[in-house]
Amino acid sequence: MTVVDAHHHVWDLSVRDQDWITGPELAPLRRDFTVQDFASEAGAAGVDRTVLVQTVTVAEETPEFLALADGHDLIAGVVGWTDLTRPDVADELARLRELPGGRYLKGIRHQVQGESDPAWLLRPDVRRGLAAVADAGLVYDLVVLPHQLPACVRAAADLPGLTFVLDHLGKPPIASGALEPWASGLRALAALPNTAAKLSGLVTEADLASWTVEDLRPYADVALEAFGPGRLMYGSDWPVSTLAAAYGDILDATRLLTGPHDHPQIFGTTASRVYGL
Numbered sequence: 001m002t003v004v005d006a007h008h009h010v011w012d013l014s015v016r017d018q019d020w021i022t023g024p025e026l027a028p029l030r031r032d033f034t035v036q037d038f039a040s041e042a043g044a045a046g047v048d049r050t051v052l053v054q055t056v057t058v059a060e061e062t063p064e065f066l067a068l069a070d071g072h073d074l075i076a077g078v079v080g081w082t083d084l085t086r087p088d089v090a091d092e093l094a095r096l097r098e099l100p101g102g103r104y105l106k107g108i109r110h111q112v113q114g115e116s117d118p119a120w121l122l123r124p125d126v127r128r129g130l131a132a133v134a135d136a137g138l139v140y141d142l143v144v145l146p147h148q149l150p151a152c153v154r155a156a157a158d159l160p161g162l163t164f165v166l167d168h169l170g171k172p173p174i175a176s177g178a179l180e181p182w183a184s185g186l187r188a189l190a191a192l193p194n195t196a197a198k199l200s201g202l203v204t205e206a207d208l209a210s211w212t213v214e215d216l217r218p219y220a221d222v223a224l225e226a227f228g229p230g231r232l233m234y235g236s237d238w239p240v241s242t243l244a245a246a247y248g249d250i251l252d253a254t255r256l257l258t259g260p261h262d263h264p265q266i267f268g269t270t271a272s273r274v275y276g277l
Contacts (some may be wrong), residue, residue, distance in 0.1 A: 001034065001263065001264055001267065001268060002024050002048045002049065002077070002272075003041055003045075003046055003047045003048050003049075003233060003234075003251075003267050003268055004047070004048065004049045004050065004051070004141060004233070004234070004267065004268045004271040004272060004277065005047045005049075005051070005234065005236050005238075005260065006050075006051045006171070006198055006200070006233040006234060006235040006270075006271040006275070007051060007053050007167060007168075007198050007235025007236065007237055008012065008038060008042070008050055008051070008052060008053065008235070008236050008237065008238045008239075009033070009052070009053055009054075009055050009203075009237075009238065009239065010033050010034055010035050010038060010052065010068070010239075010242065011032065011033055011036075011055055012032050012055065013030070013031065013032055014032070015064070016056065016058060016060075016061070018030075018055060018056060018092070019073050019199075020055075020056070024242070025175045025208070026243070028183075028243060029239060029240065029242075029243065030063040033238075033239040034069060035072055035074070035075070036076075037088065037239075038050075038238055038239070039074050041246075041247040041248075042074065042236070042238070042247060042264035043074070043166060044247075044248070045247055045248045045251050046251075047074075047078040047251075048074075048268075049074065049075075049268075049272075049277060050074055050075055050076060050077075050213055051075075051076065051077045051078070051079060051106065051235075051271065051277070052065050052068070052069060052075050052078050052079070053078075053079040053109060053141065053167075053276055054079060054080050054081040054109050056081075057081055057083075057110065057111060058081070059081070059082065059083070061080070061081060062078070062080030062081055062082065062096060062105070063096065063099050063100075063143070065078045065101075066078055066080070066096065066099055066100065066102055066104055067079060067099070067100050067101045068101070069101050069104035070080075070100050070101030070104065071101075075104065076104070076275075076277040077104055077105075077106035077107075077143050077275045077277050078101075078104045078105055078106060078107075079107040079108065079109050079139070080096065080105055080107075080108060080109070081109060081110060082092065082096070082108060082110065083122075083129075084085070084110060084126050084127060084128075084129025084130060084132075085125040085128075085129055085132070086107070086129075086153045089128075089129045089185045090132040090135065090136065093105075093108075093132060093133070093136045094136070097136075101104060103140070104277040105138065106138060106139060106276060106277070107133075107138050107139035107140060107141050107165070107275065108133050108138055108139075108140055108141070109140070109141035109142075109143060109167070110143075111143055112142065112143060112144045112148060113143050113144050113145050113148070113171070114227055115148075115213065116277075118147055118148050118150075118151060119151045120151065121148075121151045121152060121154075121155040122146075122151050122154055122155060122158075122163050123192060125212040127155070127158065127159070127174070128277075130155065130158060130159055130162060131162070133162060134159055134161045134162035137276075138161075139163045139164075139165055139274060139275060140163070140164050140165070141164075141165045141167050142164055142165065142166045142167060142170075143168070144167075144170055144171070145170070145171050146170055146171065146172065146173065146181060146182040146185055147181075148170075148190070149170055149182070149185030149186065149189060150185060150188070151180075151198045152164065152166070152170075152185075152189055153185070153188045153189050153192065156189065156194055156195050157192055159194075160192075160193075160194050161194070162194060163194050163195070163196065163274060164189075164192075164195045164196075164232045165195075165197065165198065165233075165274060166186075166189060166195065166196070166197040166198065167197075167198050167200060167201065167235070168198060168200050168201030168202065168205070168235075168237065169186065169197055169199065169200075169201070169202065169219060169220075169223050170182060170185065170186055170189075170197075171197070171201065171205055172186075172202075173204060173205065173274075174202060174205040174206040174208050174215060174216060174219055175205065175206055176212075177215075179218060179219075179222065182219075183222045186223065186226055187226045189226075190226035190227045190231070191226075195227075195231065196227065196233065196274050197223055197227050197230040197231065197232055197233075197245070198231070198232070198233050198234070198235040199220060199223065199232055199234055199235065199257065199258070199266065200235030200236065200237045201235070201237040201240065201241070202216045202219060202220070203216070203241055203244035203245050203250065203253070204237070204240055204241060204243055204244050206222045206244070208244045209244075211244060211245075213253050213256050213257060215251065218258060220257040220258070224258065224261060229258070229261045229262040229263075229265040229266050229270070230262075230265050230270060232258075232265070232266050232268060232270060233266060233267075233270040233271040234251070234266055234267050234271075236250050238250075254266075254267075255267075
């Protein structure tokens with residue numbers, strides 16, 4: 001079975017700072033994590049292809065990631081960043097695709113979780129940018145918090161021609177054990193056919209030091225029921241996931257969570273189809 005990791009990152013602090021890495025809890029991430037580091041761990045776990053995802057809202061990062069994908073067999077796609085509100089966003093997307101490695105551009109993401117306006121996705125300038133992403137044949141990754149899920153639902157309903165991929169299941173409050181209102185928001189999003197989601201980033205929403213598979217299971221079960229294996233994909237969220245577990249442990253936990261469900265879809269087919277890998 002071909003295994004696709006649909007969500008990982010890399011960074012080099014000598015190239016640029018990752019200004020979101022603050023405080024003692026995130027201190028272990030304040031070092032370089034290279035594609036060679038990742039390939040060693042993912043390769044040992046049997047991963048065949050990956051999707052490299054943006055980390056900062058800096059225009060220069062996406063061309064760097066495209067060039068990196070162009071030179072590495074493991075990376076099959078890139079989810080980059082561009083300013084959706086710029087009036088020439090369609091031209092910018094076309095320019096990115098003409099760069100070295102431009103064929104690896106599969107999607108766009110913005111750190112919506114950091115926006116103070118819970119309806120940021122519904123702003124006219126953002127919606128115009130999302131429409132340009134759809135016209136370019138790209139996917140839009142959603143990195144949001146549970147209270148922002150209603151805006152995701154409206155955006156996906158308004159743009160049926162754009163595929164929205166929910167990263168980290170919308171960051172459910174696993175550490176607290178609460179399901180609502182997250183579960184209702186997730187189900188509403190999954191009811192729309194142009195949506196998919198990643199089983200990723202769950203361990204870092206749980207207790208970093210003491211999480212168990214059973215802590216994650218209620219949230220994975222909601223996602224499996226709502227999206228089904230045909231719209232769910234595995235993602236490691238490496239290296240952020242290293243705060244809680246080794247790479248192989250993340251993959252093993254996801255396999256345990258998906259149980260008898262169709263592994264080829266969750267661990268490869270869904271990501272390949274959604275991102276056009």
